[in-house]
Amino acid sequence: MTGEQPAQTPSPRVVLLGRPGCHLCDEARVVVERVTSELGVGWAEQSVDDDPELLRRYAEQIPVTFVDGRRHDFWRVDEARLRAALR
Numbered sequence: 001m002t003g004e005q006p007a008q009t010p011s012p013r014v015v016l017l018g019r020p021g022c023h024l025c026d027e028a029r030v031v032v033e034r035v036t037s038e039l040g041v042g043w044a045e046q047s048v049d050d051d052p053e054l055l056r057r058y059a060e061q062i063p064v065t066f067v068d069g070r071r072h073d074f075w076r077v078d079e080a081r082l083r084a085a086l087r
Helices: 021-040 052-058 079-086
Strands: 014-019 043-047 064-067 070-074
Touching: 014 021, 021 043, 021 079, 064 079, 070 079
Parallel strands: 014 043
Antiparallel strands: 014 064, 064 070
């Protein structure tokens, strides 16, 4: 044994908060996937339905995107604005 620690996966820089069956979430996902893929940035998706506090806070704003832990956009994802935030 070498005593090496397993490599830690960095936290995603972009989080898309939405819910199943949301057409705006589907549109946002396409933009987030495209931009993060092109820039080599990690992203994750979470459903407001999985967390009562997220549901209470954001149900009327989904999809909501967060960049580096801060709320970035809601309802629509502006591709140019997302790119700028990630640079």
